[in-house]
Amino acid sequence: MRIAHITDIHIQRRPQLTELFGKRFLGAANLYIAGRHDHFTPAAQEALVRALKAQQLDVVACTGDLTALATDEEFQAAKDLLGPIFAAQPSVIIPGNHDTYVAQAEAERWIERYFGEWTGEGDWPRLHQHGQVAFVGVDVCRHRPILSTGEIDAPQLQRLDALLGSPELNESFVFLMVHYPLRNRRGEPYGPDTRNIKNAAALEAVLAKHSARIGAVLHGHEHHGFRTKMPVSDGPDIDILNPGAGGYAHLPDKGRTAHFCIYTVADGHIAEVERFAFDGAEFVPEQGGAFASKG
Numbered sequence: 001m002r003i004a005h006i007t008d009i010h011i012q013r014r015p016q017l018t019e020l021f022g023k024r025f026l027g028a029a030n031l032y033i034a035g036r037h038d039h040f041t042p043a044a045q046e047a048l049v050r051a052l053k054a055q056q057l058d059v060v061a062c063t064g065d066l067t068a069l070a071t072d073e074e075f076q077a078a079k080d081l082l083g084p085i086f087a088a089q090p091s092v093i094i095p096g097n098h099d100t101y102v103a104q105a106e107a108e109r110w111i112e113r114y115f116g117e118w119t120g121e122g123d124w125p126r127l128h129q130h131g132q133v134a135f136v137g138v139d140v141c142r143h144r145p146i147l148s149t150g151e152i153d154a155p156q157l158q159r160l161d162a163l164l165g166s167p168e169l170n171e172s173f174v175f176l177m178v179h180y181p182l183r184n185r186r187g188e189p190y191g192p193d194t195r196n197i198k199n200a201a202a203l204e205a206v207l208a209k210h211s212a213r214i215g216a217v218l219h220g221h222e223h224h225g226f227r228t229k230m231p232v233s234d235g236p237d238i239d240i241l242n243p244g245a246g247g248y249a250h251l252p253d254k255g256r257t258a259h260f261c262i263y264t265v266a267d268g269h270i271a272e273v274e275r276f277a278f279d280g281a282e283f284v285p286e287q288g289g290a291f292a293s294k295g
């Protein structure tokens with residue numbers, strides 16, 4: 001099976017004045033006054049759609065941050081642009097912290113209003129089974145007044161422990177999907193504390209217990225992609241993959257551009273990892289092979 005992994009597309013629309021309150025005001029100031037909106041471009045976002053349409057895929061997995069400020073306009077624009085690539089085959093979506101950027105977007109589950117067909121509904125974690133591949137989506141994104149930290153609550157951790165231990169997954173290759181990184185590119189716990197999953201150690205303890213069951217962890221949030229491992233003392237280490245932001249502008253002087261990955265799963269393991277980079281016009285296979293660059 002061929003699975004595309006996209007993340008952090010960050011579709012942006014300039015917010016209406018009436019939408020500027022609280023954290024969204026700070027976010028808008030950051031995006032539009034400090035110039036961060038140039039970090040993500042329609043050129044890359046539209047090329048991403050063309051690139052995915054040109055591939056034969058069995059599943060598209062998206063690890064969140066479809067929007068920037070979680071406004072209705074952004075969700076609608078994201079649905080208009082990305083909906084067709086999610087609808088072309090089965091897809092799985094989890095929210096990112098920018099999709100729950102303000103309390104209202106989280107409380108009213110706006111991402112489900114627009115993308116519910118692919119996020120599913122109900123308690124987390126959520127299981128999506130496609131062929132012999134199972135996608136276990138975890139939601140650690142909680143609205144914060146200022147900081148962008150994640151957290152997984154105790155009931156979700158307990159349900160995750162039970163799901164990963166259940167015979168339901170015996171025959172499956174399991175992708176664990178989470179928006180935030182567990183580890184940095186050197187394999188160390190991801191930090192700083194103002195930007196990570198507050199109780200990442202508790203989540204890692206559950207994953208370590210079931211490490212033989214987990215094929216790989218897929219995440220985003222850190223916009224420069226990398227592949228690393230979570231070390232496990234009494235089981236196999238866990239493979240961790242982050243393709244990097246799919247909507248990043250092409251800024252070669254800064255070593256920055258958009259990426260996405262395709263994983264081929266065969267006979268219960270990842271047989272091939274392909275990574276594609278935006279060259280300013282289209283996505284092309286990464287020079288030197290997947291994750292040869294630090295961008």
Ligand SMILES: [Fe+2]
Nearest residue numbers: 008065096221
């Ligand atoms: Fe992001």
Ligand SMILES: [Fe+2]
Nearest residue numbers: 065096097221
């Ligand atoms: Fe994020």
